[in-house]
Amino acid sequence: MTETTGYNVAIRPAVERFILHWGDMGGQWGVNRSVAQIHALLLVSDRALTADEIADALGLARSNVSNSLKELAAWDLVRRKPVMGDRRDFYEAEGDVWEMATRIVAMRKAREIDPAAAVLNRCLEEARNDPSVSPSAVLRLAELQDLVDTLNDWYAQMNAVPKSTLIQLMRMGSRAVELLKPFLKKKPE
Numbered sequence: 765m766t767e768t769t770g771y772n773v774a775i776r777p778a779v780e781r782f783i784l785h786w787g788d789m790g791g792q793w794g795v796n797r798s799v800a801q802i803h804a805l806l807l808v809s810d811r812a813l814t815a816d817e818i819a820d821a822l823g824l825a826r827s828n829v830s831n832s833l834k835e836l837a838a839w840d841l842v843r844r845k846p847v848m849g850d851r852r853d854f855y856e857a858e859g860d861v862w863e864m865a866t867r868i869v870a871m872r873k874a875r876e877i878d879p880a881a882a883v884l885n886r887c888l889e890e891a892r893n894d895p896s897v898s899p900s901a902v903l904r905l906a907e908l909q910d911l912v913d914t915l916n917d918w919y920a921q922m923n924a925v926p927k928s929t930l931i932q933l934m935r936m937g938s939r940a941v942e943l944l945k946p947f948l949k950k951k952p953e
Contacts, residue, residue, distance in 0.1 A: 773821040779808055783822070793872075798824055799832040803841055803857060807864075812845040812854035839871050862927050873919065881912045 775783070783804040790800020801822055806813060813821075819829045833855055836842035841864060845854045858864045888905040891897040922930065933940060 773805075773809070773813060773817050775805075775821055782808060796832065796835075798822075798828050799835050802829060802832045803836055806836075806842055806855060806857035809856070812847065812856040814852045814854055816852075818855070840867050862931075866923075869919075870923075877912070877916070881909075881916065884909055884912060 783801050786804035786807075787797040787801035790803075791797045802818055802824075805818060805821060815826060815829045815833060818824070818833075819826045822829075824832075833842060836857075837844070840858070842855050842857050845856045847854050858867065884905065888902070888909050891902045891905055925933070936943075
């Protein structure tokens with residue numbers, strides 16, 4: 765990446781570090797590095813960019829950029845933005861970081877957690893119906909299923925909470941637990 769490109773997309777050192785790090789994080793999360801870097805560039809760009817500008821700024825093949833933009837658009841993290849008097853497609857990232865995070869979490873849940881939960885449910889059902897499976901194995905599977913179900917319920921509930929309330933709740937941290945103590949059931953020791 766360079767400071768300035770032929771398309772005049774300035775990438776300053778701090779922004780370059782962010783783009784590279786976002787790409788590395790994407791790779792760790794199972795997202796193609798180029799996809800994550802394109803998302804990062806669009807996320808910090810002060811204007812919508814064409815695929816050619818993105819390719820030039822990041823040093824990527826135009827076909828890679830095109831495929832990556834399709835993937836980002838499918839996740840609803842990037843959208844096409846028409847520009848008056850220009851027939852090229854311009855792209856911009858979702859500007860609301862909370863909305864972006866919500867979409868990423870929903871995508872990850874649908875892609876990873878939901879299929880794992882479905883397999884876990886089938887395994888537990890089969891284990892309960894198979895007398896050769898040890899009771900401790902059935903118990904552990906049931907505990908895992910209970911945990912996944914609880915997390916799924918919590919996710920659905922938190923999705924329904926308005927963003928402003930959710931932000932306040934998150935900022936409260938452990939103070940929220942202190943406020944809830946009078947309402948929590950005592951666990952036997």
